[in-house]
Amino acid sequence: xxxxxxxxxxxxxxxxxxxxxxxxxxxxxxxxxxxxxxxxxxxxxxxxxxxxxxxxxxxxxxxxxxxxxxxxxxxxxxxxxxxxxxxxxxxxxxxxxxxxxxxxxxxxxxxxxxxxxxxxxxxxxxxxxxxxxxxxxxxxxxxxxxxxxxxxxxxxxxxxxxxxxxxxxxxxxxxxxxxxxxxxxxxxxxxxxxxxxxxxxxxxxxxxxxxxxxxxxxxxxxxxxxxxxxxxxxxxxxxxxxxxxxxxxxxxxxxxxxxxxxxxxxxxxxxxxxxxxxxxxxxxxxxxxxxxxxxxxxxxxxxxxxxxxxxxxxxxxxxxxxxxxxxxxxxxxxxxxxxxxxxxxxxxxxxxxxxxxxxxxxxxxxxxxxxxxxxxxxxxxxxxxxxxxxxxxxxxxxxxxxxxxxxxxxxxxxxxxxxxxxxxxxxxxxxxxxxxxxxxxxxxxxxxxxxxx
Amino acid sequence: xxxxxxxxxxxxxxxxxxxxxxxxxxxxxxxxxxxxxxxxxxxxxxxxxxxxxxxxxxxxxxxxxxxxxxxxxxxxxxxxxxxxxxxxxxxxxxxxxxxxxxxxxxxxxxxxxxxxxxxxxxxxxxxxxxxxxxxxxxxxxxxxxxxxxxxxxxxxxxxxxxxxxxxxxxxxxxxxxxxxxxxxxxxxxxxxxxxx
Numbered sequence: 001x002x003x004x005x006x007x008x009x010x011x012x013x014x015x016x017x018x019x020x021x022x023x024x025x026x027x028x029x030x031x032x033x034x035x036x037x038x039x040x041x042x043x044x045x046x047x048x049x050x051x052x053x054x055x056x057x058x059x060x061x062x063x064x065x066x067x068x069x070x071x072x073x074x075x076x077x078x079x080x081x082x083x084x085x086x087x088x089x090x091x092x093x094x095x096x097x098x099x100x101x102x103x104x105x106x107x108x109x110x111x112x113x114x115x116x117x118x119x120x121x122x123x124x125x126x127x128x129x130x131x132x133x134x135x136x137x138x139x140x141x142x143x144x145x146x147x148x149x150x151x152x153x154x155x156x157x158x159x160x161x162x163x164x165x166x167x168x169x170x171x172x173x174x175x176x177x178x179x180x181x182x183x184x185x186x187x188x189x190x191x192x193x194x195x196x197x198x199x200x201x202x203x204x205x206x207x208x209x210x211x212x213x214x215x216x217x218x219x220x221x222x223x224x225x226x227x228x229x230x231x232x233x234x235x236x237x238x239x240x241x242x243x244x245x246x247x248x249x250x251x252x253x254x255x256x257x258x259x260x261x262x263x264x265x266x267x268x269x270x271x272x273x274x275x276x277x278x279x280x281x282x283x284x285x286x287x288x289x290x291x292x293x294x295x296x297x298x299x300x301x302x303x304x305x306x307x308x309x310x311x312x313x314x315x316x317x318x319x320x321x322x323x324x325x326x327x328x329x330x331x332x333x334x335x336x337x338x339x340x341x342x343x344x345x346x347x348x349x350x351x352x353x354x355x356x357x358x359x360x361x362x363x364x365x366x367x368x369x370x371x372x373x374x375x376x377x378x379x380x381x382x383x384x385x386x387x388x389x390x391x392x393x394x395x396x397x398x399x400x401x402x403x404x405x406x407x408x409x410x411x412x413x414x415x416x417x418x419x420x421x422x423x424x425x426x427x428x429x430x431x432x433x434x435x436x437x438x439x440x441x442x443x444x445x446x447x448x449x450x451x452x453x
Numbered sequence: 454x455x456x457x458x459x460x461x462x463x464x465x466x467x468x469x470x471x472x473x474x475x476x477x478x479x480x481x482x483x484x485x486x487x488x489x490x491x492x493x494x495x496x497x498x499x500x501x502x503x504x505x506x507x508x509x510x511x512x513x514x515x516x517x518x519x520x521x522x523x524x525x526x527x528x529x530x531x532x533x534x535x536x537x538x539x540x541x542x543x544x545x546x547x548x549x550x551x552x553x554x555x556x557x558x559x560x561x562x563x564x565x566x567x568x569x570x571x572x573x574x575x576x577x578x579x580x581x582x583x584x585x586x587x588x589x590x591x592x593x594x595x596x597x598x599x600x601x602x603x604x605x606x607x608x609x610x611x612x613x614x615x616x617x618x619x620x621x622x623x624x625x626x627x628x629x630x631x632x633x634x635x636x637x638x639x640x641x642x643x644x645x646x647x648x649x
Contacts, residue, residue, distance in 0.1 A: 287463045
């Protein structure tokens, strides 16, 4: 199924689609205000891009440095080549401590590895504690955005969900009261958890520390109370130095939500007293992306979500239409590297407006990579058949001026005399668009007249 | 071959671009309002308030303790404790950390550009209380403000303890329809107290 077909389900509710578009555009505007408030913003982006490029170029060396430093501080470092290895490692750590109640803060990596399903099948209860993540967990669906997991839902739907699952009053839809209900419900989970799983925003090679950024404080509550902390990170989370955090903490929240910094920026070096800290470093396809020169910079991504918020296609089609863990422009680059056939339509969910590349805090050439994916997917035979035939036809017509003139004449005639037939003959195109009005004369005819006149 | 060796070998086998010169991580920021020492504090307070926090000035000695008790009363705190230097007080009545209404501790310095306060935690109790208490106050010595996060990381020794955190305002979320709600899981209010 293509992105366009899945998006149709979302856009069928035009009011919701319009609301979704406005809500994300609001976040995008907040990001613009935050970026403009920093005079050296462009310089910051340039620094961040160079630091990430340096880190990606020295990845094996930095990972080993990180492992040694983290181990010296009392953390236990594990390595997982793929999702299955990651899930097995986490399961083994939990089983070793007899832990069956786990709180988890937001981690796109554990979503990618489908850790919750894996653990729950084995009798380990995982409670997602980020409010948006908790909402989608209770609904049994994946997040639709990497920073705002439940942005596709209206407050009335959350109210119905909480009425059913948490016993709040029927008809309650006030965000303040709904948040309070979730707070009451999750407090118990925090206090009785035997282990806390978190993601990692930045892993510092020189100090062996990890940094986790949240607004809710849920990662901190979990790790401060539970005796066992498991932090899961992709190999791309490494930064070389502590001082680099100055650059990234200034960029991350401003790009994500327009805040100058998240409410909590937590630095963990080793386990808390009397506790355990395990860090799981995961590849799961990242090294494959790194080996592709045209796409390697996609690994510089710090998961701020700015490219999603600004994307005219994402805003109007909703995160679930991408059918990937990470949706939007960055997701449309990452997904085809894993399963090219399945995700061949994603690089086409793009207008080539380039806004994503303009807002990216680490200067990934997002729209350039999406265009590159179209070329590579066509070359690999994954292009939609209709598109390939059209492209070949267009190439032939454009090569011969007389054929081009004749085709133009025929198209104008058809559009005037038989618009219905024209539309039906190109359903994939005309289903989503209105046919243009045929001009009485072609551009070439107009030019000829002008020169004569 | 284990996963570790497999990953490292795979990464070593990738011919990346030639190494570029190591980039700077500290920017020489453009001059801004938060530059002059006089402007730094109003800027910090404005950013703190934008993050949902509030600032409070208290005197020193006995007057400071009285001011702290008044703050506790204003926010309706019955069980509270202060471990801030010179402002120690224990009104917990033996309650566990999870049941505290209010927790007061020292912050090391504030960051003018975003209203955050650096809080290194030496004890597990302190670490837990910062997030479990219903309300939190952080005490700053007047003048202990840096300009931005570059200065902040130069000054904070983040690797000196197992846990240290920049706190900017109370716990918050906007996960339901982008409506900002203060007090998600952690503290419902965050006061930065300036002492002389």
